[in-house]
Amino acid sequence: MSYVRVSEKVGQWNETWALAVVFGVASVPWTYAFVAGLHIPLWPSFIASATFYAAGGGVDGLVRGYASNAAGIGYAAATLALVAPLGGGPVALSVVVGAFMFLASLHEFVPLLSFTPGGFLGYATMFSVHAAGETAFGVPGLAGETLAALAAMLIGAAIGLGTERLAGAAS
Secondary structure (H helix, E strand, C coil): CCCCCCCHHHHCCCHHHHHHHHHHHHHHHHHHHHHHHHCCCCHHHHHHHHHHHHCCCHHHHHHHHHHHHHHHHHHHHHHHHHHCCCCCCHHHHHHHHHHHHHHHHCHHHCHHHCCHHHHHHHHHHHHHHHHHCCCECCECHHHHHHHHHHHHHHHHHHHHHHHHHHHHHHC
């Protein structure tokens, strides 16, 4: 297979085209709803939608993908809560991150969390939400940031399932 040639499938209506159209069209109200209405960060929803697809899609991908994202968010929130009492420096941060990355790496043993990359994506997403200072529903501080990450990723995971279903119907 050559990666330089354009696939012969590019000129045929197929699942890729259907998903591209559905995802492109869905991204317009999706973005508008987050930015103009929900006032929660948009990027975690796209990360969760990608997690949904990477976890295999369908209801199983929704459940395992979001559960692993949520666990990662929880680990990151716990990291942020623990680091200050431990001195707040790079050593404390590094040790706590290492402990939670160890736990996230064991998700393969827990069926509900067995899409291990989702835990890392949730962890990183929570750190980005915290760095941006994004909160949700008027809840301030770390609790509001955690809520923002959880809500945005849940909506994104659900949108992933919706786009998959619509693309399947259109292909």
